[in-house]
Amino acid sequence: MNAPGPHPPVAGDDIVASLRGVTKTFGDAVALDDVSLDIHRSELVVLLGLSGSGKSTLLRCVNGLNPVTSGGIVVNGVRVDGASARQLRTLRRDVGFVFQHFNLVGRLSCLENVLVGGLGRLTIPRYGALTYPKAMRRQALDHLDRVGLADFAERRADTLSGGQQQRVAIARTLMQQPSIVLADEPVASLDPENAGIVMDLLFRVCIEEKLTVVCTLHQVDLALGWAHRLVGLRNGVKVMDRPAVGISRDEVMDIYQRVDPETSDASARSL
Numbered sequence: 001m002n003a004p005g006p007h008p009p010v011a012g013d014d015i016v017a018s019l020r021g022v023t024k025t026f027g028d029a030v031a032l033d034d035v036s037l038d039i040h041r042s043e044l045v046v047l048l049g050l051s052g053s054g055k056s057t058l059l060r061c062v063n064g065l066n067p068v069t070s071g072g073i074v075v076n077g078v079r080v081d082g083a084s085a086r087q088l089r090t091l092r093r094d095v096g097f098v099f100q101h102f103n104l105v106g107r108l109s110c111l112e113n114v115l116v117g118g119l120g121r122l123t124i125p126r127y128g129a130l131t132y133p134k135a136m137r138r139q140a141l142d143h144l145d146r147v148g149l150a151d152f153a154e155r156r157a158d159t160l161s162g163g164q165q166q167r168v169a170i171a172r173t174l175m176q177q178p179s180i181v182l183a184d185e186p187v188a189s190l191d192p193e194n195a196g197i198v199m200d201l202l203f204r205v206c207i208e209e210k211l212t213v214v215c216t217l218h219q220v221d222l223a224l225g226w227a228h229r230l231v232g233l234r235n236g237v238k239v240m241d242r243p244a245v246g247i248s249r250d251e252v253m254d255i256y257q258r259v260d261p262e263t264s265d266a267s268a269r270s271l
């Protein structure tokens with residue numbers, strides 16, 4: 001596997017997702033606290049922070065899975081908070097989601113799992129790979145080839161290793177033809193070697209396709225190697241938002257310092 005990419009310049013300056021003063025609470029727990037953030041087209045943003053700092057909640061707010069408590073989110077021109085169910089369905093067709101646990105249908109073949117990514121473009125449901133249009137089957141095979149799994153097309157997904165399953169999930173996301181990809185700790189359940197391979201693959205194809213990516217990650221070195229921008233969360237507060245170029249590992253590790261809950265707000269906001 002090649003070394004991480006050289007931080008290619010961001011292709012566009014236009015903002016495709018914008019969060020303004022977003023707060024999300026679950027009962028008494030404040031998962032996001034007045035977070036504002038702009039994501040630019042083709043930008044690769046990595047969210048870092050301790051477990052429970054609000055990273056997954058932020059991703060889920062962006063595609064409307066978590067309604068915000070206050071504040072506003074606009075994605076591809078659509079106001080997510082307050083969007084109708086129909087608007088959300090349309091939005092989600094354009095926003096791919098890569099999950100930690102892959103979310104494949106284990107009893108289906110790899111090819112059919114990838115084809116599922118294209119369902120949003122069809123008007124009637126399909127059962128079995130052969131019921132999809134031939135052009136889509138060819139496309140799905142191409143995506144499997146791209147992630148190095150063309151030979152596994154007919155294999156049941158649940159017979160693959162975790163790393164292979166995540167590669168199928170990446171092919172499924174490509175099949176969806178999204179403009180934005182949200183990835184929630186996509187390699188958290190993989191061993192370090194496979195984590196590196198899968199992350200390199202995900203970032204590489206997203207950069208090649210000029211996709212906008214927001215990814216939560218605990219692997220700081222991978223984030224430093226690939227991301228255009230690093231955003232740090234601590235106790236739901238945005239404590240860092242910087243281009244990845246020029247930032248040191250120590251500065252990134254600062255995000256992971258535990259803080260006294262009595263003073264966390266003040267110290268976090270002052271960063």
Ligand SMILES: Nc1ncnc2c1ncn2[C@@H]1O[C@H](COP(=O)(O)OP(=O)(O)OP(=O)(O)O)[C@@H](O)[C@H]1O
Nearest residue numbers: 026029030031049050051052053054055056057058
């Ligand atoms: N559905 C929920 N109900 C209640 N509390 C929740 C819910 N989802 C998240 N939280 C709380 O919100 C806070 C942020 O959680 P979140 O999962 O966003 O953190 P995270 O940074 O993604 O953590 P991890 O790295 O472990 O995935 C935590 O205190 C969590 O317990």
